[in-house]
Amino acid sequence: MSNEMVRMLLQSRGAAALRRAAAGAIAIAALAAAPTLAGCGGADDSLALVGGEKIDATAIDRDPLAVLPSGAVMLGYLDAAALFASGLGGEVNQLVASLLPLGPESNFVPSRDVVKVYGGLYAMQGADFCAVMQGNFDVDAIRRAADARTVTVIGAPLVKTRYADNDLFTAGNVGFVVLTPHTILTGNETGMRRALDRLRFSKLQRSVPSWMVELLNTKNASFAVAGDLTSQPAVASAAGQLPFLSGLQYVRVIGNFQPPGVNFAGALTYTDPQSAANGAVALRNLEQIARIATLLSSWGFGYGSVPPMQVAQRESDVAFTLPLGEGIVRMLLRTVADTARSVAVVR
Numbered sequence: 001m002s003n004e005m006v007r008m009l010l011q012s013r014g015a016a017a018l019r020r021a022a023a024g025a026i027a028i029a030a031l032a033a034a035p036t037l038a039g040c041g042g043a044d045d046s047l048a049l050v051g052g053e054k055i056d057a058t059a060i061d062r063d064p065l066a067v068l069p070s071g072a073v074m075l076g077y078l079d080a081a082a083l084f085a086s087g088l089g090g091e092v093n094q095l096v097a098s099l100l101p102l103g104p105e106s107n108f109v110p111s112r113d114v115v116k117v118y119g120g121l122y123a124m125q126g127a128d129f130c131a132v133m134q135g136n137f138d139v140d141a142i143r144r145a146a147d148a149r150t151v152t153v154i155g156a157p158l159v160k161t162r163y164a165d166n167d168l169f170t171a172g173n174v175g176f177v178v179l180t181p182h183t184i185l186t187g188n189e190t191g192m193r194r195a196l197d198r199l200r201f202s203k204l205q206r207s208v209p210s211w212m213v214e215l216l217n218t219k220n221a222s223f224a225v226a227g228d229l230t231s232q233p234a235v236a237s238a239a240g241q242l243p244f245l246s247g248l249q250y251v252r253v254i255g256n257f258q259p260p261g262v263n264f265a266g267a268l269t270y271t272d273p274q275s276a277a278n279g280a281v282a283l284r285n286l287e288q289i290a291r292i293a294t295l296l297s298s299w300g301f302g303y304g305s306v307p308p309m310q311v312a313q314r315e316s317d318v319a320f321t322l323p324l325g326e327g328i329v330r331m332l333l334r335t336v337a338d339t340a341r342s343v344a345v346v347r
Helices: 004-013 025-033 058-062 080-085 089-099 138-147 190-201 208-216 235-237 273-290 292-298 326-344
Strands: 049-051 053-056 074-078 113-124 128-135 159-163 165-169 172-181 183-186 224-227 248-256 259-272 308-312 317-325
Touching: 049 273, 053 058, 058 172, 074 080, 074 208, 080 089, 080 113, 089 326, 128 190, 138 159, 138 165, 165 190, 172 190, 183 190, 208 224, 259 273, 259 326, 273 308, 273 317, 317 326
Parallel strands: none
Antiparallel strands: 049 053, 074 113, 074 224, 113 128, 128 183, 159 165, 165 172, 172 183, 224 248, 248 259, 259 317, 308 317
């Protein structure tokens, strides 16, 4: 299914669920939320070292996707300003704090300072991630906090090391590099080092597939996730727990933060029509499981009801739309934040 067909789902006026369609796995969108601040290692923050040459740092601000390594299994975009403006801002603040170890000691407030996020999931030495966050960052305050080995919001001290002519700041198992005062690179150590190696040895140019970039640029989408699973054996092994993954090759999802909370519209491409038919059935079964939340709500858990998912198959493609209420999304975000925090502090 083409990116244009996914956009049509988002813009459709045939049904309320389609009008509200949105995209993106919440965990991936959240991982994608990382800013990059250039020139962290030099005295002049207006310059950045790329390919052995000093360039205008604003070139990184203009094209953050050029920082990300090649080979992304999932590539995501998040309009952080739109998310913080929604009713989910509090939970997202906690999540960003777990993934980007900055806090008040660095004059950093996620809802104030982060505007956009681009990020990817990789299979480099396991499950790795790397992201760039864009906004406004106090470079001097960040450096002072690192020099003082300030204990961050995740409970680990902020430590500064040197890699690829940049200052790399880490707290526990996550870290970041200030590329410019408006862009920060973040991720786990493997993901960040791969991105820094690109900046050290290559020109500033994109290495991500054009179809992914096109999806991320979808007009009026507050978030987007594109995935290429064709070379990921782990997907096949996970199909036992999640049958809709069996035969899945490509993922396209876009979305927004309009009522009832978060709206998804996506397309899944399978190896053949039969696998797509099986995937459509599995998605409908997932919907039935999710509707248990409606029962929980009636017992006073307060997660809200689960609106119906719309699923349609065409040859090897399966399209879907799903609106989720804020109560359920808050529950999911809290779970992701708790998981991210536990991973970040593991030694």
